[in-house]
Amino acid sequence: MGRPTLVSLAKELGVSRQTVSNVLNSPHLVKPETRDRVRKAIEASGYRPNQAAQALRKQKSGTLAMRIYPSSDGIYGAVMDRFLHRLVSEARARSYNIMPITAIDDRDELQQLCALYDKGSIDGCLLSGTSEHDERPRVLAQRQIPVVTFGRPWGDDELSHYWVDVDGAGATAAATRDFLARGHERIGFVGIEAGSGPGDDRRRGWQEAMTQAQPHVDLSQMDTHGVDSIETGVSAARELVARGATAFVCPSDSLAFGALVHLRNAFPDSYQTMPVIGFDDSPVARALGMSSVGQPVEMAVHLLVEAIIAQLKDPEGTLPEPVLLQGSVTMREPVMPVSPAQE
Amino acid sequence: MGRPTLVSLAKELGVSRQTVSNVLNSPHLVKPETRDRVRKAIEASGYRPNQAAQALRKQKSGTLAMRIYPSSDGIYGAVMDRFLHRLVSEARARSYNIMPITAIDDRDELQQLCALYDKGSIDGCLLSGTSEHDERPRVLAQRQIPVVTFGRPWGDDELSHYWVDVDGAGATAAATRDFLARGHERIGFVGIEAGSGPGDDRRRGWQEAMTQAQPHVDLSQMDTHGVDSIETGVSAARELVARGATAFVCPSDSLAFGALVHLRNAFPDSYQTMPVIGFDDSPVARALGMSSVGQPVEMAVHLLVEAIIAQLKDPEGTLPEPVLLQGSVTMREPVMPVSPAQE
Numbered sequence: 001m002g003r004p005t006l007v008s009l010a011k012e013l014g015v016s017r018q019t020v021s022n023v024l025n026s027p028h029l030v031k032p033e034t035r036d037r038v039r040k041a042i043e044a045s046g047y048r049p050n051q052a053a054q055a056l057r058k059q060k061s062g063t064l065a066m067r068i069y070p071s072s073d074g075i076y077g078a079v080m081d082r083f084l085h086r087l088v089s090e091a092r093a094r095s096y097n098i099m100p101i102t103a104i105d106d107r108d109e110l111q112q113l114c115a116l117y118d119k120g121s122i123d124g125c126l127l128s129g130t131s132e133h134d135e136r137p138r139v140l141a142q143r144q145i146p147v148v149t150f151g152r153p154w155g156d157d158e159l160s161h162y163w164v165d166v167d168g169a170g171a172t173a174a175a176t177r178d179f180l181a182r183g184h185e186r187i188g189f190v191g192i193e194a195g196s197g198p199g200d201d202r203r204r205g206w207q208e209a210m211t212q213a214q215p216h217v218d219l220s221q222m223d224t225h226g227v228d229s230i231e232t233g234v235s236a237a238r239e240l241v242a243r244g245a246t247a248f249v250c251p252s253d254s255l256a257f258g259a260l261v262h263l264r265n266a267f268p269d270s271y272q273t274m275p276v277i278g279f280d281d282s283p284v285a286r287a288l289g290m291s292s293v294g295q296p297v298e299m300a301v302h303l304l305v306e307a308i309i310a311q312l313k314d315p316e317g318t319l320p321e322p323v324l325l326q327g328s329v330t331m332r333e334p335v336m337p338v339s340p341a342q343e
Numbered sequence: 344m345g346r347p348t349l350v351s352l353a354k355e356l357g358v359s360r361q362t363v364s365n366v367l368n369s370p371h372l373v374k375p376e377t378r379d380r381v382r383k384a385i386e387a388s389g390y391r392p393n394q395a396a397q398a399l400r401k402q403k404s405g406t407l408a409m410r411i412y413p414s415s416d417g418i419y420g421a422v423m424d425r426f427l428h429r430l431v432s433e434a435r436a437r438s439y440n441i442m443p444i445t446a447i448d449d450r451d452e453l454q455q456l457c458a459l460y461d462k463g464s465i466d467g468c469l470l471s472g473t474s475e476h477d478e479r480p481r482v483l484a485q486r487q488i489p490v491v492t493f494g495r496p497w498g499d500d501e502l503s504h505y506w507v508d509v510d511g512a513g514a515t516a517a518a519t520r521d522f523l524a525r526g527h528e529r530i531g532f533v534g535i536e537a538g539s540g541p542g543d544d545r546r547r548g549w550q551e552a553m554t555q556a557q558p559h560v561d562l563s564q565m566d567t568h569g570v571d572s573i574e575t576g577v578s579a580a581r582e583l584v585a586r587g588a589t590a591f592v593c594p595s596d597s598l599a600f601g602a603l604v605h606l607r608n609a610f611p612d613s614y615q616t617m618p619v620i621g622f623d624d625s626p627v628a629r630a631l632g633m634s635s636v637g638q639p640v641e642m643a644v645h646l647l648v649e650a651i652i653a654q655l656k657d658p659e660g661t662l663p664e665p666v667l668l669q670g671s672v673t674m675r676e677p678v679m680p681v682s683p684a685q686e
Contacts (some may be wrong), residue, residue: 003402003461051462052404055395059346070428078626085413089445097442097464102432117393118346121440177599229631257630283421284630287573287600 233258576601
């Protein structure tokens with residue numbers, strides 16, 4: 001397509017390829033008059049050093065990979081979309097590109113990341129969605145592939161990569177205390193099956209606040225476990241209401257939305273007195289006027305990008321301490337009426 | 344980081360770098376015993392050809408750029424998030440990578456795309472959000488940078504790049520006819536300021552269906568223009584109701600959501616009889632049970648990826664005909680009650 005190259009410039013000027021290269025990289029080696037002539041020709045041609053040539057010389061691609069996930073119900077994906085947009089901006093400001101990848105599962109992601117690294121297509125990667133028994137950070141570390149994670153190494157304290165996470169337990173504890181202060185005694189947790197790091201963490205916050213306020217109450221009656229979906233939210237809220245719950249803490253906006261749907265249908269006149277809070281402060285939550293916990297995604301991205309670039313520049317350097325950021329509890333009133341069509 | 348290279352392999356085996364390269368690329372030039380020994384060493388080492396070296400040899404990066412947009416109210420961005428996820432998958436299946444970029448405006452995007460192309464970082468690009476007087480496709484074509492667009496070259500018929508778009512006018516006309524068939528006579532259009540290609544196109548469909556049904560009615564009373572936001576939807580619906588509108592066609596889900604908020608507040612007992620339809624079938628629309636027009640994003644991505652790869656493989660080849668895909672009108676009942684807190 002007519003992009004000028006070192007070779008085409010050299011030919012045009014009647015000098016060697018090496019001379020053009022020297023003018024760019026070691027100008028002191030070139031006679032002043034030749035240097036000036038070649039420089040002018042380079043400027044006039046619009047020549048830019050080829051990125052692949054630079055990558056080859058430096059043995060660096062200037063690219064970081066990150067998996068993107070499909071948005072299942074349109075609620076969950078929202079945080080990671082904000083994450084990606086910010087990541088691309090922050091990385092570009094530091095002259096790095098982001099290569100998004102899609103994967104069937106964690107193992108597929110891991111295989112792709114290793115293959116991309118082996119080919120020199122990426123210099124490192126960011127992981128999100130860390131879970132208990134997550135093999136990804138360990139395998140990447142063994143392969144000496146630079147990695148940082150948005151999410152803690154749940155239950156795996158030996159891992160020594162840099163991570164940033166959001167204090168889910170702190171946020172759900174604060175929301176629970178808020179509901180307690182408003183006079184609610186039976187506060188249900190519309191939970192996710194045990195085993196997901198963030199789901200368990202967010203349950204822990206609710207448990208701690210409840211146990212502190214009501215040390216002798218059996219919490220298991222107020223706790224449910226299911227897949228993270230609107231449907232689970234509907235059925236869990238129904239169960240919890242039957243057991244006397246009047247307020248609901250949820251580790252996701254999908255679950256919170258489902259809980260709201262049930263309350264609206266079951267208590268059309270009084271559902272506004274039964275608060276529900278979700279997690280992620282998704283566009284759906286904001287549009288509905290639904291209470292939720294927001295994550296400081298921009299700060300998380302900033303810290304992760306700084307850390308991985310520092311690692312790439314100095315692989316032997318000391319890793320900074322991982323960071324646990326605070327979530328922001330946003331209570332919205334009145335609780336949103338939602339469509340019976342959803343149930 | 345210890346990635347094996349041609350040089351390290353050659354050193355280890357006591358042969359020249361050229362010999363290792365020949366074993367990989369021109370094995371007939373190498374003596375059989377050397378060939379076998381080198382091949383075994385290559386396999387044992389886990390060597391993969393460096394992507395930058397291949398890119399340099401082929402003068403191709405295997406990468407396509409596309410701008411991603413921030414989600415303003417969390418509604419608009421949803422289609423493009425689905426688009427990106429699908430794009431990354433489709434491109435990967437064809438051995439291409441996607442490089443997302445962020446930009447302040449169209450001009451910034453254009454400058455970045457040209458710079459990336461000049462450096463050999465990308466082989467081509469995808470544009471979305473085409474508008475009237477869009478300079479991007481024209482400048483890219485002049486620079487001979489391969490480009491395809493999701494969106495028509497609005498009002499610029501001389502442009503000859505490949506595009507895929509969704510027939511907005513066809514979808515809003517179908518929705519308008521549906522409302523007419525249900526007995527609504529005064530159907531308002533909660534519109535976007537003139538000048539945006541898709542906004543005007545979607546208005547045209549409403550106009551055509553209305554003019555066909557009521558040839559002598561002045562439509563301007565039923566037409567509003569504003570920025571694409573929830574707030575505009577609220578105020579436009581208020582105005583249109585004052586002029587007698589009982590049904591509302593909107594070129595976005597943000598506007599439709601705003602219209603629903605107003606109707607819910609103004610007519611708590613009868614708003615369900617006043618249908619509203621949005622555009623994009625966003626997660627918010629699905630969560631609210633709001634009627635909307637869905638876009639066949641997956642098919643659009645597939646066609647665009649096929650077309651740009653064909654162009655890259657054969658720059659002189661004939662471009663396929665651009666494609667206008669049909670949107671899918673999804674009517675949902677009952678219309679979702681929405682929170683007074685939004686108004």
